[in-house]
Amino acid sequence: MVDQIIAENLNTVRGQIAKASGGTDCHLVAVSKVQPIESVIAALDAGHRIFGENRVQEAETKWPDLKSRYPDIELHLIGSLQTNKVKLALALFDVIQSLDRPKLARAISRAIKAGGTGLVAPRLFIQVNTGEEPQKGGVPPGELPALITLCRDELGLKIEGLMCIPPTSEEPALHFALLAKLAGRHGCAGLSMGMSSDFELAAEMGASHVRVGTAIFGERQTAL
Ligand SMILES: *Cc1c(COP(=O)(O)O)cnc(C)c1O
Numbered sequence: 001m002v003d004q005i006i007a008e009n010l011n012t013v014r015g016q017i018a019k020a021s022g023g024t025d026c027h028l029v030a031v032s033k034v035q036p037i038e039s040v041i042a043a044l045d046a047g048h049r050i051f052g053e054n055r056v057q058e059a060e061t062k063w064p065d066l067k068s069r070y071p072d073i074e075l076h077l078i079g080s081l082q083t084n085k086v087k088l089a090l091a092l093f094d095v096i097q098s099l100d101r102p103k104l105a106r107a108i109s110r111a112i113k114a115g116g117t118g119l120v121a122p123r124l125f126i127q128v129n130t131g132e133e134p135q136k137g138g139v140p141p142g143e144l145p146a147l148i149t150l151c152r153d154e155l156g157l158k159i160e161g162l163m164c165i166p167p168t169s170e171e172p173a174l175h176f177a178l179l180a181k182l183a184g185r186h187g188c189a190g191l192s193m194g195m196s197s198d199f200e201l202a203a204e205m206g207a208s209h210v211r212v213g214t215a216i217f218g219e220r221q222t223a224l
Pocket of ligand 1: 195
Protein backbone atom coordinates (compact mmCIF):
# COMPACT_ATOMS: atom_id res chain seq x y z
CA MET A 1 0.00 0.00 0.00
CA VAL A 2 2.47 2.60 1.24
CA ASP A 3 5.00 1.14 -1.21
CA GLN A 4 2.69 1.76 -4.10
CA ILE A 5 1.87 5.30 -3.03
CA ILE A 6 5.56 6.17 -2.77
CA ALA A 7 6.30 4.62 -6.18
CA GLU A 8 3.44 6.61 -7.67
CA ASN A 9 4.55 9.83 -5.98
CA LEU A 10 8.07 9.33 -7.34
CA ASN A 11 6.70 8.89 -10.84
CA THR A 12 4.52 11.97 -10.54
CA VAL A 13 7.33 14.15 -9.20
CA ARG A 14 9.76 12.87 -11.85
CA GLY A 15 7.22 13.70 -14.55
CA GLN A 16 6.69 17.19 -13.17
CA ILE A 17 10.44 17.79 -13.07
CA ALA A 18 10.93 16.56 -16.64
CA LYS A 19 8.18 18.84 -17.85
CA ALA A 20 9.31 21.90 -15.91
CA SER A 21 13.00 21.53 -16.75
CA GLY A 22 12.28 21.14 -20.43
CA GLY A 23 14.45 18.05 -20.57
CA THR A 24 17.62 19.55 -19.08
CA ASP A 25 19.34 17.46 -16.43
CA CYS A 26 17.61 17.99 -13.09
CA HIS A 27 18.23 15.41 -10.40
CA LEU A 28 15.66 14.48 -7.79
CA VAL A 29 17.05 14.25 -4.25
CA ALA A 30 14.45 12.36 -2.20
CA VAL A 31 14.57 13.85 1.29
CA SER A 32 14.07 10.97 3.70
CA LYS A 33 14.74 12.67 7.05
CA VAL A 34 12.57 11.32 9.89
CA GLN A 35 10.65 9.07 7.49
CA PRO A 36 10.13 5.45 8.55
CA ILE A 37 12.67 3.02 7.13
CA GLU A 38 9.90 1.15 5.27
CA SER A 39 9.22 4.29 3.24
CA VAL A 40 12.89 4.67 2.35
CA ILE A 41 13.05 1.02 1.27
CA ALA A 42 9.90 1.50 -0.81
CA ALA A 43 11.63 4.32 -2.70
CA LEU A 44 14.75 2.17 -3.16
CA ASP A 45 12.67 -0.73 -4.43
CA ALA A 46 10.96 1.66 -6.83
CA GLY A 47 14.42 2.26 -8.27
CA HIS A 48 15.25 5.60 -6.69
CA ARG A 49 18.88 6.06 -5.62
CA ILE A 50 19.51 9.73 -4.72
CA PHE A 51 18.57 10.65 -1.16
CA GLY A 52 19.02 13.61 1.18
CA GLU A 53 19.31 13.72 4.95
CA ASN A 54 19.72 16.79 7.13
CA ARG A 55 21.31 15.25 10.21
CA VAL A 56 24.52 13.24 10.30
CA GLN A 57 23.52 11.31 13.40
CA GLU A 58 20.15 10.27 12.04
CA ALA A 59 21.68 9.29 8.70
CA GLU A 60 24.24 7.19 10.54
CA THR A 61 21.45 5.02 12.00
CA LYS A 62 20.03 3.90 8.66
CA TRP A 63 22.29 4.49 5.66
CA PRO A 64 25.39 2.33 6.29
CA ASP A 65 23.15 -0.74 6.23
CA LEU A 66 21.10 0.46 3.24
CA LYS A 67 24.27 1.37 1.34
CA SER A 68 25.55 -2.16 1.71
CA ARG A 69 22.27 -3.54 0.36
CA TYR A 70 21.85 -1.03 -2.47
CA PRO A 71 25.42 -0.21 -3.56
CA ASP A 72 24.68 2.58 -6.02
CA ILE A 73 23.01 4.94 -3.54
CA GLU A 74 24.06 8.60 -3.72
CA LEU A 75 23.58 10.29 -0.35
CA HIS A 76 23.42 14.08 0.08
CA LEU A 77 23.85 15.99 3.34
CA ILE A 78 21.45 18.94 3.15
CA GLY A 79 21.53 20.12 6.78
CA SER A 80 24.10 21.98 8.83
CA LEU A 81 27.36 20.20 9.59
CA GLN A 82 29.36 20.67 12.79
CA THR A 83 33.12 20.45 12.38
CA ASN A 84 33.34 17.62 14.93
CA LYS A 85 31.12 15.48 12.68
CA VAL A 86 33.04 16.05 9.46
CA LYS A 87 34.88 12.74 9.57
CA LEU A 88 31.65 10.83 10.08
CA ALA A 89 29.95 12.83 7.32
CA LEU A 90 32.73 12.09 4.82
CA ALA A 91 32.41 8.39 5.49
CA LEU A 92 28.68 8.45 4.85
CA PHE A 93 27.79 11.17 2.35
CA ASP A 94 28.67 11.38 -1.35
CA VAL A 95 27.64 15.02 -1.59
CA ILE A 96 27.75 17.76 1.05
CA GLN A 97 25.37 20.59 0.13
CA SER A 98 25.75 22.61 3.32
CA LEU A 99 29.31 23.92 3.21
CA ASP A 100 28.82 27.45 4.53
CA ARG A 101 31.82 28.78 6.42
CA PRO A 102 35.62 28.92 6.33
CA LYS A 103 36.09 26.81 9.46
CA LEU A 104 34.02 24.00 7.94
CA ALA A 105 35.87 24.24 4.61
CA ARG A 106 39.18 23.88 6.45
CA ALA A 107 37.87 20.92 8.47
CA ILE A 108 36.65 19.17 5.32
CA SER A 109 39.96 19.78 3.57
CA ARG A 110 41.90 18.41 6.56
CA ALA A 111 39.67 15.34 6.80
CA ILE A 112 40.07 14.59 3.08
CA LYS A 113 43.85 14.79 3.39
CA ALA A 114 43.87 12.67 6.55
CA GLY A 115 41.60 10.13 4.87
CA GLY A 116 44.38 9.18 2.48
CA THR A 117 44.02 7.67 -0.95
CA GLY A 118 41.18 5.32 0.03
CA LEU A 119 38.79 8.16 0.70
CA VAL A 120 36.59 9.42 -2.10
CA ALA A 121 36.36 13.19 -1.60
CA PRO A 122 32.75 14.34 -1.38
CA ARG A 123 31.17 16.53 -4.03
CA LEU A 124 30.59 19.96 -2.51
CA PHE A 125 27.88 22.60 -2.75
CA ILE A 126 28.10 25.90 -0.88
CA GLN A 127 24.88 26.82 0.90
CA VAL A 128 24.01 30.49 0.43
CA ASN A 129 21.71 32.26 2.87
CA THR A 130 20.01 34.25 0.11
CA GLY A 131 17.43 35.68 2.52
CA GLU A 132 20.14 36.62 5.06
CA GLU A 133 18.06 35.05 7.83
CA PRO A 134 19.96 34.97 11.14
CA GLN A 135 18.62 31.58 12.23
CA LYS A 136 19.43 29.87 8.95
CA GLY A 137 22.62 28.22 7.76
CA GLY A 138 24.41 29.36 4.66
CA VAL A 139 27.01 31.97 3.84
CA PRO A 140 25.63 35.50 3.32
CA PRO A 141 25.87 36.42 -0.39
CA GLY A 142 28.44 39.13 0.40
CA GLU A 143 30.80 36.58 1.93
CA LEU A 144 30.45 34.02 -0.85
CA PRO A 145 33.34 35.26 -3.04
CA ALA A 146 35.85 34.98 -0.18
CA LEU A 147 34.61 31.50 0.77
CA ILE A 148 34.87 30.29 -2.84
CA THR A 149 38.37 31.72 -3.15
CA LEU A 150 39.41 30.02 0.09
CA CYS A 151 38.01 26.67 -1.07
CA ARG A 152 39.46 26.75 -4.55
CA ASP A 153 42.75 28.57 -4.22
CA GLU A 154 43.92 27.77 -0.73
CA LEU A 155 42.31 24.43 0.06
CA GLY A 156 42.06 22.92 -3.41
CA LEU A 157 38.39 22.01 -2.93
CA LYS A 158 36.28 21.79 -6.06
CA ILE A 159 32.91 23.51 -5.66
CA GLU A 160 30.27 21.81 -7.78
CA GLY A 161 27.43 24.17 -7.08
CA LEU A 162 25.40 26.39 -4.79
CA MET A 163 22.38 25.55 -2.62
CA CYS A 164 19.71 27.73 -1.03
CA ILE A 165 16.60 27.48 1.15
CA PRO A 166 14.50 30.60 0.54
CA PRO A 167 12.66 32.28 3.44
CA THR A 168 9.20 30.72 3.73
CA SER A 169 7.45 34.09 3.55
CA GLU A 170 9.10 35.30 0.36
CA GLU A 171 8.68 34.66 -3.33
CA PRO A 172 11.08 31.76 -4.04
CA ALA A 173 11.68 32.86 -7.64
CA LEU A 174 13.69 35.87 -6.44
CA HIS A 175 15.96 33.61 -4.42
CA PHE A 176 16.33 31.04 -7.18
CA ALA A 177 17.27 33.82 -9.60
CA LEU A 178 19.83 35.22 -7.16
CA LEU A 179 21.36 31.78 -6.62
CA ALA A 180 21.57 31.18 -10.38
CA LYS A 181 23.22 34.56 -10.87
CA LEU A 182 25.80 33.87 -8.16
CA ALA A 183 26.51 30.41 -9.57
CA GLY A 184 27.03 31.87 -13.04
CA ARG A 185 29.34 34.55 -11.72
CA HIS A 186 31.50 31.99 -9.92
CA GLY A 187 31.44 29.30 -12.57
CA CYS A 188 29.50 26.72 -10.55
CA ALA A 189 27.38 24.42 -12.69
CA GLY A 190 25.27 22.95 -9.89
CA LEU A 191 22.17 24.62 -8.48
CA SER A 192 20.36 22.88 -5.62
CA MET A 193 17.06 24.64 -5.08
CA GLY A 194 13.38 23.84 -4.77
CA MET A 195 11.46 21.69 -2.28
CA SER A 196 7.99 20.10 -2.31
CA SER A 197 6.19 23.44 -2.59
CA ASP A 198 8.29 24.93 -5.36
CA PHE A 199 10.42 22.29 -7.11
CA GLU A 200 8.72 22.78 -10.46
CA LEU A 201 9.55 26.48 -10.40
CA ALA A 202 13.14 25.63 -9.43
CA ALA A 203 13.43 23.07 -12.24
CA GLU A 204 12.09 25.64 -14.67
CA MET A 205 14.69 28.14 -13.44
CA GLY A 206 17.60 25.80 -14.05
CA ALA A 207 18.01 23.69 -10.90
CA SER A 208 20.45 20.80 -11.29
CA HIS A 209 19.05 19.28 -8.08
CA VAL A 210 15.67 19.63 -6.38
CA ARG A 211 15.21 18.36 -2.82
CA VAL A 212 11.78 16.85 -2.30
CA GLY A 213 10.52 15.16 0.86
CA THR A 214 6.81 15.56 1.58
CA ALA A 215 5.62 15.22 -2.02
CA ILE A 216 7.24 11.76 -2.15
CA PHE A 217 6.94 10.37 1.37
CA GLY A 218 3.99 12.32 2.78
CA GLU A 219 3.98 14.58 5.82
CA ARG A 220 6.74 13.99 8.33
CA GLN A 221 5.55 12.64 11.71
CA THR A 222 8.13 14.64 13.61
CA ALA A 223 8.71 18.31 13.00
CA LEU A 224 12.20 19.00 11.69
C1 LIG B 1 13.38 18.92 4.71
C2 LIG B 1 14.15 19.58 3.66
C3 LIG B 1 13.72 19.53 2.32
C4 LIG B 1 12.45 18.85 1.87
O1 LIG B 1 11.33 19.56 2.26
P1 LIG B 1 9.86 19.15 1.73
O2 LIG B 1 9.09 20.39 1.90
O3 LIG B 1 9.39 18.04 2.60
O4 LIG B 1 10.00 18.76 0.32
C5 LIG B 1 14.52 20.15 1.36
N1 LIG B 1 15.67 20.78 1.68
C6 LIG B 1 16.11 20.84 2.96
C7 LIG B 1 17.38 21.55 3.25
C8 LIG B 1 15.37 20.26 3.98
O5 LIG B 1 15.82 20.33 5.25
